[in-house]
Amino acid sequence: MSELTTPTVKPRIPHFSSGPCAKRPGWSVSQLEKACVGRSHRSEAGKAKLAEVIERSKKILGVPASYRLGIVPASDTGAVEMALWSMLGKLPVDILAWESFGQEWVKDVLDELKLPETRHLKADYGSLPDLNEVDFQKDIVFLWNGTTSGVRVENGDWIKSDRSGLTICDATSAVFAMEVPWEKLDVVTYSWQKVLGGEAQHGVIVLSPRAVERLESYNPERAIPKLFRLTQKGKLIEGIFQGDTINTPSMLCVEDALDGLKWAESIGGLPGLISRSEANLQAIAKWVEQSSWAAFLAEKPENRSCTSICLKIVDSWFNGLTPEEQAKCAKKLAKLLEKQEVAFDIASYRSAPPGLRIWGGATVETADIEALLPWLDWGYATVKSEIEKPV
Numbered sequence: 001m002s003e004l005t006t007p008t009v010k011p012r013i014p015h016f017s018s019g020p021c022a023k024r025p026g027w028s029v030s031q032l033e034k035a036c037v038g039r040s041h042r043s044e045a046g047k048a049k050l051a052e053v054i055e056r057s058k059k060i061l062g063v064p065a066s067y068r069l070g071i072v073p074a075s076d077t078g079a080v081e082m083a084l085w086s087m088l089g090k091l092p093v094d095i096l097a098w099e100s101f102g103q104e105w106v107k108d109v110l111d112e113l114k115l116p117e118t119r120h121l122k123a124d125y126g127s128l129p130d131l132n133e134v135d136f137q138k139d140i141v142f143l144w145n146g147t148t149s150g151v152r153v154e155n156g157d158w159i160k161s162d163r164s165g166l167t168i169c170d171a172t173s174a175v176f177a178m179e180v181p182w183e184k185l186d187v188v189t190y191s192w193q194k195v196l197g198g199e200a201q202h203g204v205i206v207l208s209p210r211a212v213e214r215l216e217s218y219n220p221e222r223a224i225p226k227l228f229r230l231t232q233k234g235k236l237i238e239g240i241f242q243g244d245t246i247n248t249p250s251m252l253c254v255e256d257a258l259d260g261l262k263w264a265e266s267i268g269g270l271p272g273l274i275s276r277s278e279a280n281l282q283a284i285a286k287w288v289e290q291s292s293w294a295a296f297l298a299e300k301p302e303n304r305s306c307t308s309i310c311l312k313i314v315d316s317w318f319n320g321l322t323p324e325e326q327a328k329c330a331k332k333l334a335k336l337l338e339k340q341e342v343a344f345d346i347a348s349y350r351s352a353p354p355g356l357r358i359w360g361g362a363t364v365e366t367a368d369i370e371a372l373l374p375w376l377d378w379g380y381a382t383v384k385s386e387i388e389k390p391v
Helices: 044-061 075-087 100-112 209-217 238-242 251-266 269-290 323-339 366-388
Strands: 068-073 093-097 118-122 139-143 167-170 187-191 202-207 294-296 308-313 355-359
Touching (some): 044 238, 044 269, 068 075, 068 238, 075 100, 075 187, 093 100, 100 139, 202 251, 251 269, 269 308, 308 323, 323 366, 355 366
Antiparallel strands (some): 294 308
């Protein structure tokens, strides 16, 4: 077969976007027919749906009984900022960032909250900051998995059990696909639109007893918008964690979230979800081992994400291009694959090194990943040939 021979098998579902992500296998809009539409979300029926999402989520994820899980506005971003605005300021802060979303939280803490006693521990795309430098006498803000870098922390062993500060973890592209050590985390945030393939705009915040104690004992000297308020008169608003949301949720999205959770249960819960995601990573890893042009952006195998799988181009020809030409080449590759309808939305994040980002979360079938890989080789060879020999 010549390098430019077009593959014959296409992925059945070419949805590899890193958010919103692929719907679960077999999904159709008919799954939303029982949605509680046309009713108040505060009605008995509406609150029952929201409470069911909370309880099913806690059960699948193994959230400790003493922790609270609530549905909040504005996706994972809203959940993270709710925690930052409501809890930070009592102690100095160590904030870790190794990709774009981590840098957004750095901006929030330094430029918006203007917390003076903040240390920024950073690393370039592909690696992690030195976790041994983290000071657990402080509050810690970090991501479990870097969605735009494909770099995750391996485990929670580096987090001290006898910490003084809170650990605030943005885990949106990790939850439901990776083991999360709840006892090491005080605030965990995520959204439905990642591993469960749910619809956007709704976030989830999980609080440990230590986080609740901080909320009830510390009153920041700053204005806190209504959408960020977790307490009232010095007490936690318990209703948030029982289905009484701060603002009006989409009951269509709630029904879709329930569908995703029920599917997760049907495939074995969290172990089944993790297994599917890891199988997708392994399929790509096997291909990368044989590739002459692609490599993982994550430098260490133990830090490779099994959800947001980021690839860089290492071909010597590509490395000889200018940065502008490299970016143009990578974008052209992604557009070519989209035109062939074999992969939608897999260009690397705009601030990441030029390359590809393939979502490997649990809703993606490994067979579709395997069908995609020959197209990556074909696409790169095609783009390289066109640039070397322009028409």
